[in-house]
């Protein structure tokens with residue numbers, strides 16, 4: 347019998363066998379369990395529970411029938427508030443472990459812990475549509491994902507009518523429950539609009555070509571309207587995105603020059619443009635940049651300049667005299683030369699948004715030499731998965747006299 351001490355970064359229970367750390371799937375702190383080792387490496391074991399001897403009072407019955415096989419939700423066996431506590435503790439530990447101090451912390455919970463995702467990406471293998479099993483290429487056929495918006499789930503049963511045999515299908519849904527279907531396959535598909543009359547289908551894109559309707563839709567958040575192309579990034583949780591917008595709005599200075607680095611379709615730059623004198627946005631995906639240019643006009647702003655460039659190639663070529671800098675990078679975080687340039691910019695404030703706490707902490711360690719972290723936000727963008735969105739508000743340290 348083994349006792350689980352705590353959860354690891356991914357939500358697995360931790361126990362020790364002969365001193366070796368062992369990660370146990372679907373096991374919670376304080377539980378006593380019998381386990382079976384599923385993988386044994388030099389430094390650690392992975393294991394599964396064979397028998398629960400003592401069950402945590404925090405455990406609940408997962409609502410999703412695919413919980414134990416699909417890698418999407420790692421925390422559905424915990425009560426929602428305990429999943430948020432888990433994320434708060436893991437971020438606090440990560441910051442503490444890296445000696446990164448912050449003055450205050452706020453946790454922002456999800457509005458709806460289920461049915462919040464506005465996008466899911468499915469695999470198709472031999473006509474079966476679903477997700478891969480965790481850490482494998484074995485498909486789990488699904489016709490309902492509890493994390494996805496209802497409008498997406500209402501679309502899932504209709505997808506087999508497309509006759510895709512092998513490939514992938516992404517379904518995106520907006521504030522108005524309109525649906526975009528994006529298919530990648532070498533198969534000859536059949537598309538009949540009448541098969542989809544029960545949903546608000548606005549576009550179907552096959553191998554980057556529009557075969558029905560439009561290759562974009564509009565999102566509406568906090569009174570802003572955004573054109574979003576089928577392949578442009580948009581945050582997957584509209585409620586948490588609206589909170590990010592509020593934080594940006596409340597924390598930027600008036601009448602400033604702002605850099606919006608990794609701008610996507612221009613959401614954060616647009617929020618900034620309401621307060622700023624001038625915004626420069628940098629994004630490398632052409633469709634997102636074209637959406638951004640369209641969105642600037644749509645939202646009647648005229649103080650934003652958009653550069654369609656790889657940030658790492660352009661940042662040393664622009665005048666970096668910004669007062670405020672917004673950084674919202676992909677999971678890989680900021681690149682080293684970008685960090686150096688930003689450090690030397692002497693911007694008063696930096697707002698760093700991140701979906702990868704590891705690269706956030708790596709970059710903050712460098713920024714920390716000149717910036718203090720006034721506030722750390724932990725936002726539950728990805729409820730019931732181990733993923734966390736963080737936001738940090740940094741300000742330039744005043745030189746010591």
Ligand SMILES: C[S@@+](CC[C@H](N)C(=O)[O-])C[C@H]1O[C@@H](n2cnc3c(N)ncnc32)[C@H](O)[C@@H]1O
Pocket residue numbers: 579580581608609610611612613614628629630631634655656657658674675676
């Ligand atoms: C996390 S998203 C943020 C987008 C936007 N700020 C938002 O909130 O919707 C990161 C964005 O960076 C873009 N990107 C990734 N690598 C890049 C690079 N090297 N240079 C410029 N943009 C990049 C991606 O295309 C994506 O739009």
